[in-house]
Amino acid sequence: MRFDIVAIGEPMVEFNQTTAGEPGYLQGFGGDTSNMIIAAARSGARAGYLTRLGDDSFGQSFMELWRSEGIDTQAVKIDSSAHTGVYFVHHDASGHHFSYLRAGSAASRMTPDDVPAGLLAASAIVHASGISMAISASACDTVLEAFATARSAGSTVAFDSNLRLKLWPMPRARALIAAAVSLSDLFFPSLEDAAALSGQDDPETIIKWCHALGAKVVFLKLGPKGVIVSDGVRREHISGHQVATLDATGAGDCFCGAALARIAAGDSIWDAARYANAAAALACTGFGAVAPLPRGDQVRTLLSGSRA
Numbered sequence: 001m002r003f004d005i006v007a008i009g010e011p012m013v014e015f016n017q018t019t020a021g022e023p024g025y026l027q028g029f030g031g032d033t034s035n036m037i038i039a040a041a042r043s044g045a046r047a048g049y050l051t052r053l054g055d056d057s058f059g060q061s062f063m064e065l066w067r068s069e070g071i072d073t074q075a076v077k078i079d080s081s082a083h084t085g086v087y088f089v090h091h092d093a094s095g096h097h098f099s100y101l102r103a104g105s106a107a108s109r110m111t112p113d114d115v116p117a118g119l120l121a122a123s124a125i126v127h128a129s130g131i132s133m134a135i136s137a138s139a140c141d142t143v144l145e146a147f148a149t150a151r152s153a154g155s156t157v158a159f160d161s162n163l164r165l166k167l168w169p170m171p172r173a174r175a176l177i178a179a180a181v182s183l184s185d186l187f188f189p190s191l192e193d194a195a196a197l198s199g200q201d202d203p204e205t206i207i208k209w210c211h212a213l214g215a216k217v218v219f220l221k222l223g224p225k226g227v228i229v230s231d232g233v234r235r236e237h238i239s240g241h242q243v244a245t246l247d248a249t250g251a252g253d254c255f256c257g258a259a260l261a262r263i264a265a266g267d268s269i270w271d272a273a274r275y276a277n278a279a280a281a282l283a284c285t286g287f288g289a290v291a292p293l294p295r296g297d298q299v300r301t302l303l304s305g306s307r308a
Contacts (some may be wrong), residue, residue: 009033
């Protein structure tokens with residue numbers, strides 16, 4: 001395989017509030033699958049990305065970012081008639097909140113014709129998310145086409161639910177997320193997403209629901225409480241790490257990217273989850289979705305301290 005992971009989705013320029021209640025923002029980068037693929041690359045994965053960018057300075061900055069991270073951009077198209085998406089992160093006592101300027105973004109104009117079958121066939125893992133599907137009908141079709149192409153080529157398919165009901169209504173989200181999970185080998189829902197989608201609140205029942213949809217392996221993300229991993233026979237709860245949290249933006253994306261990087265490297269799903277748990281904790285210790293994404297040596301240092 002030429003690539004360990006190829007991801008599909010929408011990159012977005014981020015403006016993250018540095019002090020709650022004050023109009024000061026730190027400019028960075030976001031977009032769930034872009035965060036994920038950068039996290040994977042920083043953990044050693046050979047990575048590629050599939051999207052559309054606007055022909056603007058934000059789009060150019062993303063190309064420079066991905067190339068600096070060693071991420072292949074041959075499947076990135078520049079759309080001269082659309083813009084690169086933007087979002088703002090606001091903080092208060094209840095956590096972080098998002099405001100988006102993404103309607104009509106270049107990424108939302110992806111179509112199945114953008115899917116490079118040869119690139120996906122050359123990747124061990126192909127990844128997308130619920131957001132990748134929710135930004136437009138054509139983007140949704142693009143993800144499902146990519147997953148079907150990847151399965152036909154023998155690649156592993158990974159899917160993160162990332163439910164955003166501001167982007168699509170629940171009935172459509174349920175139906176199309178279920179369709180994506182049925183094509184997936186590895187499913188990464190958060191507890192909140194899975195509870196909303198399944199109508200259940202018990203983690204054990206939720207995991208059974210995930211497997212019933214067709215997922216072979218489930219990583220049920222529990223936030224600070226860690227993750228429950230299930231292969232349909234064995235289940236293991238892996239506890240989270242205590243860190244000085246500044247901003248949890250992108251932590252779930254980091255978990256997914258770190259886990260996939262380690263799976264591509266040959267780790268078991270259990271060891272990959274332990275590594276990813278530590279990576280996601282470290283991702284909460286700085287501002288922004290990308291800047292605090294850790295590298296492998298940082299993750300291994302935290303794991304070594306935890307074992308000690």
